[in-house]
Amino acid sequence: MRGKVEIAAPNGRQSYNLSNRLIDQFGPTETPLYRLSYDITTEENDIGLTRDGDINRYHITGTVKFTLSDIATGRTLLDSSTSNFTSYSATGNSVDSLTASRDAYERLMTILADQMVSEIIATVELPS
Numbered sequence: 001m002r003g004k005v006e007i008a009a010p011n012g013r014q015s016y017n018l019s020n021r022l023i024d025q026f027g028p029t030e031t032p033l034y035r036l037s038y039d040i041t042t043e044e045n046d047i048g049l050t051r052d053g054d055i056n057r058y059h060i061t062g063t064v065k066f067t068l069s070d071i072a073t074g075r076t077l078l079d080s081s082t083s084n085f086t087s088y089s090a091t092g093n094s095v096d097s098l099t100a101s102r103d104a105y106e107r108l109m110t111i112l113a114d115q116m117v118s119e120i121i122a123t124v125e126l127p128s
Contacts (some may be wrong), residue, residue, distance in 0.1 A: 001026055001034070001120075002026060002027040003026070003027045003028065003029060003030035003031065004026075004029075004030070004031065004032060004033045004034055005022075005029065005032065005034045005035075005068075006029050006032035006034065006035045006036065006071065007019050007022045007023060007025040007029070007036050008035070008036060008037045008038055009024070013102075013105070013122075014040050014042065014062075014105055014109055015038070015040055016097050017034050017105070017106045017109035017110070018038065018040060018064065018104050018109040018112060018113050021109060021110050021113035022036065022113050022116065022117065025113065025114070025117040026117070029050070032071055033071055034068055034069065034070060034071060034077065035068070035069050036066060036067070036068050036116075036120075037066065037067050037069075038064050038065065038066040038067075038116075039064070039065045039066075040062065040064050040096045040109075040112075041062070041063050041064075041065075042060055042061065042063075042105070042108070043060070043061045043062075043111065044058055044059070044061075045058065045059050045060075045061075046058055046059075047059045047087065048089075048090075051116070055090055056089060056090050056091050057087060057088070057089055057090060058087060058088055058090060058104070059085060059086075059087045060085060060086050060087065060088070060104055060105065060108055061083065061084075061085045062083065062084060062085070062086075062097070062108045062111075062112055063081055063082070063083040063112075064081060064082055064083075064091075064112045064113075064116060065080075065081040066078075066079075066080060066081065066082075066116055067079045068120055068124060077124050078120060078123060080123075081113055082115040082116055082119065082121055083109065083112075084111045084112055084115065085108070086100055086104050086107050086108045086111065087104065087108070088100040088103065088104035091094050094108070094113070101109070
């Protein structure tokens with residue numbers, strides 16, 4: 001599948017991170033035979049509070065619904081979803097918290113992309 005999967009164009013920071021990881025895994029598209037489309041949803045919840053009621057830890061849950069299809073026929077080869085989570089600490093100043101948040105979302109997109117690739121490789125039967 002290396003170089004054969006056209007990955008949907010990113011439309012924001014999260015999809016950019018997901019797309020980059022997918023390109024790392026599948027390689028840059030040379031002659032696309034398959035199209036991979038996806039839809040990302042995330043939810044962030046506070047999980048750590050100080051005695052003063054300040055939030056010091058966040059939990060991020062992410063889900064990617066994705067479809068792999070044959071470009072020539074339009075046939076869906078796989079329609080699935082995958083989920084995972086990560087967290088980050090919000091202690092320190094606002095720049096530290098913003099950096100920690102962005103890093104956590106990037107880690108989550110890497111985890112989700114790797115899960116997508118694993119499922120595609122394990123379940124999709126491609127012509128030889």
